[in-house]
Amino acid sequence: MPQMWNITLRVYRQKENEAPHFDNIDMQVKPDEYVLDAVERAWAFHDATICFRHACHHSTCGACGMRVNGVEKLTCITLIRDVVHDGGTLKVEPLRNFPVVSDLAVDMGHFYRKMERVSARPIAPVAEAEIENPPSKWDPDAERAQYLRLSDCIECGLCISACPVMATTPEYLGPAPLAAAQDNGIQRKPELLSVVDCEDGVWRCHSAFECTAVCPSFVDPARRIMDLRKQVVSARLGKLFGKA
Amino acid sequence: MSKPHVVIIGAGFTGVATAHDLALRGCDVTVVERGDLCHGTSGRTHGLLHSGGRYAVKDKESAVECIDENLILRRIVPQVIEPNGGMFIAIEDSDLEYAEQFIESCEECHIPLDELRPQEALKLEPNINPNVLSAFLIPDGTFDPLRLALAFAGTAKHNGAKFRTYHEVQGFINDGRGNVSGVKVLNRAANKIEELRGDVVVNATGAWAGQITHMAGLDAPVRPTPGIMVAYDRRLVQRAINRLNAPADGDIVLPQRRMVVVGTTSFDAENVDYIPVADDQIQLMLERGSELIPGIRNARPRGIFMAARPLVGGGSGRSIARTFKCFDHKETHNIDGLVTITGGKATTLRAMAEKTADVVCAKLTISTPCVTKEMPLLSYRQYYTNPN
Numbered sequence: 001m002p003q004m005w006n007i008t009l010r011v012y013r014q015k016e017n018e019a020p021h022f023d024n025i026d027m028q029v030k031p032d033e034y035v036l037d038a039v040e041r042a043w044a045f046h047d048a049t050i051c052f053r054h055a056c057h058h059s060t061c062g063a064c065g066m067r068v069n070g071v072e073k074l075t076c077i078t079l080i081r082d083v084v085h086d087g088g089t090l091k092v093e094p095l096r097n098f099p100v101v102s103d104l105a106v107d108m109g110h111f112y113r114k115m116e117r118v119s120a121r122p123i124a125p126v127a128e129a130e131i132e133n134p135p136s137k138w139d140p141d142a143e144r145a146q147y148l149r150l151s152d153c154i155e156c157g158l159c160i161s162a163c164p165v166m167a168t169t170p171e172y173l174g175p176a177p178l179a180a181a182q183d184n185g186i187q188r189k190p191e192l193l194s195v196v197d198c199e200d201g202v203w204r205c206h207s208a209f210e211c212t213a214v215c216p217s218f219v220d221p222a223r224r225i226m227d228l229r230k231q232v233v234s235a236r237l238g239k240l241f242g243k244a
Numbered sequence: 245m246s247k248p249h250v251v252i253i254g255a256g257f258t259g260v261a262t263a264h265d266l267a268l269r270g271c272d273v274t275v276v277e278r279g280d281l282c283h284g285t286s287g288r289t290h291g292l293l294h295s296g297g298r299y300a301v302k303d304k305e306s307a308v309e310c311i312d313e314n315l316i317l318r319r320i321v322p323q324v325i326e327p328n329g330g331m332f333i334a335i336e337d338s339d340l341e342y343a344e345q346f347i348e349s350c351e352e353c354h355i356p357l358d359e360l361r362p363q364e365a366l367k368l369e370p371n372i373n374p375n376v377l378s379a380f381l382i383p384d385g386t387f388d389p390l391r392l393a394l395a396f397a398g399t400a401k402h403n404g405a406k407f408r409t410y411h412e413v414q415g416f417i418n419d420g421r422g423n424v425s426g427v428k429v430l431n432r433a434a435n436k437i438e439e440l441r442g443d444v445v446v447n448a449t450g451a452w453a454g455q456i457t458h459m460a461g462l463d464a465p466v467r468p469t470p471g472i473m474v475a476y477d478r479r480l481v482q483r484a485i486n487r488l489n490a491p492a493d494g495d496i497v498l499p500q501r502r503m504v505v506v507g508t509t510s511f512d513a514e515n516v517d518y519i520p521v522a523d524d525q526i527q528l529m530l531e532r533g534s535e536l537i538p539g540i541r542n543a544r545p546r547g548i549f550m551a552a553r554p555l556v557g558g559g560s561g562r563s564i565a566r567t568f569k570c571f572d573h574k575e576t577h578n579i580d581g582l583v584t585i586t587g588g589k590a591t592t593l594r595a596m597a598e599k600t601a602d603v604v605c606a607k608l609t610i611s612t613p614c615v616t617k618e619m620p621l622l623s624y625r626q627y628y629t630n631p632n
Binding site: 002015016017018033034037040041044045048049051052053054055056057058059060061062063076077101102105107108109111112113115116122123126147148149150151152154217218 | 279280281282283286287288291322323324325326327328386388389390391409410412432433434435473475479482499500501502503505517518521523546547548549623624625628629
């Protein structure tokens with residue numbers, strides 16, 4: 001018999017025209033299951049009215065972001081043993097700074113409009129992807145430049161939820177869109193300058209670095225925002241000295 | 245005259261692609277889905293854009309569908325595809341014995357092949373098993389499951405289709421003569437039962453198709469057949485690596501973002517709302533996957549999941565053809581107003597939608613032809629940015 005833990009899944013509930021509350025569901029879990037497995041079982045066997053977003057279950061789609069015991073997590077790759085202990089409580093809540101559709105499901109519309117505004121690249125050459133720990137036999141010359149891969153940012157919204165500035169300034173572009181602008185590069189896409197060099201753009205960030213702390217997908221938005229500032233300054237100086 | 249209204253049950257691959265096709269043919273379309281997009285099988289697909297090579301020897305109909313649709317999807321939705329190709333590799337003598345029929349079958353199915361010597365294969369993919377005996381390049385690819393569906397759904401939405409997620413079908417509305425004239429749905433976000441009338445209802449629920457037809461008193465010949473996938477946290481290859489042999493467990497390793505994903509298995513299941521992950525299958529994926537790419541043993545799992553294929557037709561497990569079937573229940577059971585589409589594969593979603601839309605349009609006497617082969621899809625983000 002695999003090791004089983006008894007936990008209480010504490011689920012945020014909110015239906016149209018009803019006050020939000022929490023439901024407690026006692027369940028058995030394996031410590032090496034993922035948090036999303038527990039939520040899905042709660043839906044399948046305990047309460048079919050629980051609404052939540054999920055699709056790929058392996059950190060490529062970005063749909064299953066939630067706050068788990070108060071911290072933003074991509075629940076499909078968050079092991080239960082890393083966030084709770086036997087006999088403990090696992091609290092799941094919807095992401096902050098998004099409108100709640102129902103229970104754990106949030107509306108991504110406003111965020112995806114911002115990703116469109118900065119023309120975030122869904123796919124990019126492997127050679128540009130900055131893989132920090134390449135596999136041991138990686139051949140840097142091969143034909144790797146011709147390969148494409150899906151971008152690191154999976155648009156899960158965890159950084160938007162964790163960002164303290166987003167909470168007070170909904171019009172702030174926010175970490176993932178600014179990181180996507182940096183990835184595009186202002187030299188390559190000069191039209192992005194006016195999108196990010198403004199009150200609700202790159203200067204609004206307070207360097208809290210919460211975005212990088214919660215990012216499940218190696219984007220490191222905080223570092224990219226700092227780099228984007230350099231790009232903006234150098235583009236401005238270029239303009240000033242006529243090197244557009 | 246107002247447009248005919250088609251209600252599609254299910255916002256998986258088939259449902260969203262059918263919504264896209266029917267919106268272009270001039271229908272009012274409403275998609276109802278009990279979860280969010282790709283809540284069922286579609287989200288948890290392996291993500292292999294099939295060249296058809298896997299099916300060429302045993303199931304030529306599916307193989308031809310796959311290569312045709314593979315080439316179309318590369319054109320119309322490149323935004324969600326890693327188009328780096330695939331490699332079939334032989335590691336044991338029995339794999340080499342399979343090569344001859346593999347080459348012949350791929351030729352028959354017009355699947356382009358490029359044979360490589362072991363050294364050439366290892367130069368392109370340094371992390372495959374160094375004991376590779378022979379290899380073939382083939383136009384496989386990887387796609388992002390949710391974004392593939394979003395691109396179809398977003399384009400459909402742009403063309404007027406409406407999506408009602410978190411709406412679970414509870415039963416059909418009967419026109420009093422035994423025909424289907426709409427659905428009763430539970431709006432799960434509001435805890436309210438609502439009625440939605442339609443000139444035709446399309447059951448695009450894949451592995452759940454039988455449960456839906458059951459509500460109309462019908463059986464559908466669908467067999468939910470789950471399999472496991474295990475993602476690992478290192479992108480060890482650029483191409484889809486396949487074992488050169490008859491389809492078996494754990495014989496495909498796909499790159500995706502910074503990961504590789506090993507799949508899969510095949511077994512029968514009744515209730516597929518929740519399919520528990522079997523520990524012995526996780527171990528099997530590690531063993532079989534590392535035969536193809538030994539470095540998987542040094543990687544860590546990053547997501548383990550099960551998905552239920554919706555197989556149609558006779559036989560069992562992998563002997564069932566991977567093609568699809570569309571049923572007009574007027575013809576099968578003399579119940580008008582209901583069409584069921586099931587079977588098929590993610591790679592063939594557009595073709596499944598074309599066939600279904602043809603059946604629906606014939607019922608509605610719409611003569612507009614299908615144009616989805618040629619029409620590039622809009623940004624997948626349009627699903628979220630377009631108002632509903």
